[in-house]
Amino acid sequence: MYSTRVHHRGTGRPTRDDVARAAQISGATVSRVLSGRTDVTVLPETRAKVLEAARALGYMPNTAARALTSGRTGIIGLWMSLAYSRYRGQVLDSMRTLLQGVEVTTSVTDIDEEYHFAHTFERALRVPIDGIIAFDTSASVDAFARESDILAPSVPFVSMGAYWSSKKSYVGVDLRKGTDEAMAHLFSTGRKKIAYLAPTSSDLLDSGPRFEGYDYAMKSEGQTPRIIRVETFAYKQIKEVLGDLVQAKSLPEAILCLNDEAALAASQVLQGFGVKVGSDVAIVGFDGIEETEYAPVPITTVCQPYEEMCKLAWDFLQSQITEPSAVPKQQVLVPRLIIRESSGTV
Amino acid sequence: MYSTRVHHRGTGRPTRDDVARAAQISGATVSRVLSGRTDVTVLPETRAKVLEAARALGYMPNTAARALTSGRTGIIGLWMSLAYSRYRGQVLDSMRTLLQGVEVTTSVTDIDEEYHFAHTFERALRVPIDGIIAFDTSASVDAFARESDILAPSVPFVSMGAYWSSKKSYVGVDLRKGTDEAMAHLFSTGRKKIAYLAPTSSDLLDSGPRFEGYDYAMKSEGQTPRIIRVETFAYKQIKEVLGDLVQAKSLPEAILCLNDEAALAASQVLQGFGVKVGSDVAIVGFDGIEETEYAPVPITTVCQPYEEMCKLAWDFLQSQITEPSAVPKQQVLVPRLIIRESSGTV
DNA sequence: TTGTATGCGTTATCAG
DNA sequence: CTGATAACGCATACAA
Numbered sequence: 015m016y017s018t019r020v021h022h023r024g025t026g027r028p029t030r031d032d033v034a035r036a037a038q039i040s041g042a043t044v045s046r047v048l049s050g051r052t053d054v055t056v057l058p059e060t061r062a063k064v065l066e067a068a069r070a071l072g073y074m075p076n077t078a079a080r081a082l083t084s085g086r087t088g089i090i091g092l093w094m095s096l097a098y099s100r101y102r103g104q105v106l107d108s109m110r111t112l113l114q115g116v117e118v119t120t121s122v123t124d125i126d127e128e129y130h131f132a133h134t135f136e137r138a139l140r141v142p143i144d145g146i147i148a149f150d151t152s153a154s155v156d157a158f159a160r161e162s163d164i165l166a167p168s169v170p171f172v173s174m175g176a177y178w179s180s181k182k183s184y185v186g187v188d189l190r191k192g193t194d195e196a197m198a199h200l201f202s203t204g205r206k207k208i209a210y211l212a213p214t215s216s217d218l219l220d221s222g223p224r225f226e227g228y229d230y231a232m233k234s235e236g237q238t239p240r241i242i243r244v245e246t247f248a249y250k251q252i253k254e255v256l257g258d259l260v261q262a263k264s265l266p267e268a269i270l271c272l273n274d275e276a277a278l279a280a281s282q283v284l285q286g287f288g289v290k291v292g293s294d295v296a297i298v299g300f301d302g303i304e305e306t307e308y309a310p311v312p313i314t315t316v317c318q319p320y321e322e323m324c325k326l327a328w329d330f331l332q333s334q335i336t337e338p339s340a341v342p343k344q345q346v347l348v349p350r351l352i353i354r355e356s357s358g359t360v
Numbered sequence: 361m362y363s364t365r366v367h368h369r370g371t372g373r374p375t376r377d378d379v380a381r382a383a384q385i386s387g388a389t390v391s392r393v394l395s396g397r398t399d400v401t402v403l404p405e406t407r408a409k410v411l412e413a414a415r416a417l418g419y420m421p422n423t424a425a426r427a428l429t430s431g432r433t434g435i436i437g438l439w440m441s442l443a444y445s446r447y448r449g450q451v452l453d454s455m456r457t458l459l460q461g462v463e464v465t466t467s468v469t470d471i472d473e474e475y476h477f478a479h480t481f482e483r484a485l486r487v488p489i490d491g492i493i494a495f496d497t498s499a500s501v502d503a504f505a506r507e508s509d510i511l512a513p514s515v516p517f518v519s520m521g522a523y524w525s526s527k528k529s530y531v532g533v534d535l536r537k538g539t540d541e542a543m544a545h546l547f548s549t550g551r552k553k554i555a556y557l558a559p560t561s562s563d564l565l566d567s568g569p570r571f572e573g574y575d576y577a578m579k580s581e582g583q584t585p586r587i588i589r590v591e592t593f594a595y596k597q598i599k600e601v602l603g604d605l606v607q608a609k610s611l612p613e614a615i616l617c618l619n620d621e622a623a624l625a626a627s628q629v630l631q632g633f634g635v636k637v638g639s640d641v642a643i644v645g646f647d648g649i650e651e652t653e654y655a656p657v658p659i660t661t662v663c664q665p666y667e668e669m670c671k672l673a674w675d676f677l678q679s680q681i682t683e684p685s686a687v688p689k690q691q692v693l694v695p696r697l698i699i700r701e702s703s704g705t706v
Numbered sequence: 707t708t709g710t711a712t713g714c715g716t717t718a719t720c721a722g
Numbered sequence: 723c724t725g726a727t728a729a730c731g732c733a734t735a736c737a738a
Contacts, residue, residue, distance in 0.1 A: 077488045078427035079731035103444030119486045122468040140465045249654040308595040425715035428730045
């Protein structure tokens with residue numbers, strides 16, 4: 015028996031050369047037509063033949079092979095926590111709309127802040143991408159900046175949101191400034207006893223621009239900072255904790271909440287207890303999610319400029335991809351305090 | 361000038377052969393060590409040398425090259441709409457927890473139901489994946505089943521959720537049965553005038569298992585179906601529409617809401633208007649998101665078994681990947697009606 | 707304008 | 723147990 019025992023690998027899908035054969039043309043020309051480059055010239059009828067053959071065979075270029083030779087994949091990675099948050103949803107929407115017409119595929123990778131960073135990155139970097147936008151990956155940003163010199167020294171990277179590292183491109187949001195404004199606003203309405211509502215499960219309980227801004231403002235006014243701790247922002251938790259305060263008649267005059275979801279829950283809970291939000295207690299949130307506007311008592315919030323964030327981040331990433339050696343673009347945006355009923359004048 | 365104008369391609373990252381050189385060993389052996397196969401034997405000291413060299417160089421295998429030869433990427437694609445939804449968030453969480461320890465990277469791709477399908481798939485399929493789990497991609501499922509024979513005939517594919525196509529593996533949820541149960545429950549409490557709340561922006565307004573179950577149940581009881589249409593589930597929209605009904609004193613005895621978010625909003629809105637949810641009006645939602653349990657008036661809901669869904673879907677996908685020629689596994693789960701205060705007996 | 711030939715970084719086969 | 727070496731599917735420099 016003269017079998018040469020052919021080693022048959024491959025996916026079974028039609029390849030470029032299958033198309034070439036069908037179109038009776040060389041593989042190179044198929045590439046020229048299908049790679050979508052405009053600087054090469056192909057005879058219209060040749061092009062037509064190729065297109066037709068490709069369509070007939072259901073040909074799709076193999077990303078891996080393409081990446082191997084060209085170094086490009088047409089994929090960009092969006093790194094973020096996929097743990098639920100209405101704000102993140104809004105940013106995701108924004109990003110989607112932005113990239114609707116652009117010829118890239120977005121691959122969203124869940125970045126778990128709790129998990130071992132190096133491991134997380136190694137996993138995330140398995141997706142062959144042309145660049146990365148990392149959204150609000152707090153601790154990760156620094157870790158990545160540190161690790162990236164080893165793991166991915168030359169991957170275009172833009173961080174977006176409240177955390178950034180000076181080495182790479184970023185679109186930041188100055189939450190500290192937003193906090194300062196919010197506190198100033200509250201003080202200006204005559205409120206002094208202001209508490210800060212945050213979850214114990216996060217490192218944001220007593221650090222980060224929001225806490226620091228709060229702490230600083232309170233001390234500047236000669237007030238004692240007071241943290242209301244909840245385990246998570248589940249409605250139930252907030253209800254328990256605030257319920258106790260109501261009962262003990264030890265509600266503050268205002269509550270600065272870590273985010274809008276907490277603010278909305280707090281507002282709803284307090285109203286349930288008969289507390290008048292906006293007069294008895296002021297409530298302020300962060301992020302600017304839609305619900306704050308339509309809530310029974312509209313919520314004052316420090317609104318993040320997410321549309322501009324996304325636009326800029328994509329801009330910066332494109333620059334990095336096109337010109338990898340260019341100096342990183344960096345910009346910090348300022349959030350906007352939207353004053354509503356929940357912090358009405360007393 | 362004697363420059364040979366070398367064509368320099370490549371990523372600049374260290375390659376397998378760089379590691380080989382550093383470890384003074386052949387490239388083949390580096391592969392053997394780093395590919396993580398257990399069926400090959402390498403001398404412990406050789407292995408150590410390789411590992412050390414790889415670490416020192418910050419070597420990471422090139423996904424594209426690896427995919428090209430082995431046909432595997434270690435990436436699985438999660439296809440779903442990333443338009444915000446609390447339920448989707450919960451499923452995402454569930455999936456994340458499930459795959460925490462597994463050695464795969466999950467790439468989430470946003471599937472826009474509104475967009476041109478073939479185009480969406482072509483984009484999504486650019487990410488080199490070993491298999492796909494498509495979650496609640498209603499129309500897409502059929503479209504994919506249709507297109508997939510052309511675009512990706514052999515890609516392991518499992519659909520998960522309320523929509524499935526008989527050709528491929530799936531883990532379905534029988535929302536029709538859930539609807540039947542919910543309607544039976546409402547009728548059993550003596551309510552007859554039941555309305556169906558759905559968004560005009562969706563094809564679910566007057567089709568799909570929920571609508572059909574509702575429609576059927578109403579007609580079976582000799583009642584006239586009545587759809588309450590809202591443009592979207594934004595709080596504001598629901599407030600307007602229900603406000604009108606309250607004013608016109610034409611509220612139904614119960615409202616079956618397309619999902620829990622709508623149910624929560626409706627409940628909150630109605631209470632704002634002084635309507636007693638649970639006695640004046642019953643409210644039932646779908647999905648079983650956490651908030652339904654902790655809302656001021658806990659909401660009756662048709663709870664989707666998302667943890668089991670995820671577990672099975674991952675199971676089925678693994679089977680397809682391991683044994684591509686095996687017959688697709690298919691299973692339909694039944695949701696569970698959780699009865700709470702919002703549909704209390706009159 | 708098109709074809710030929712080379713190499714991208716791996717894995718896997720086969721011979722040492 | 724280890725080292726050559728042939729694919730994998732494609733883009734591109736270069737020749738025609």
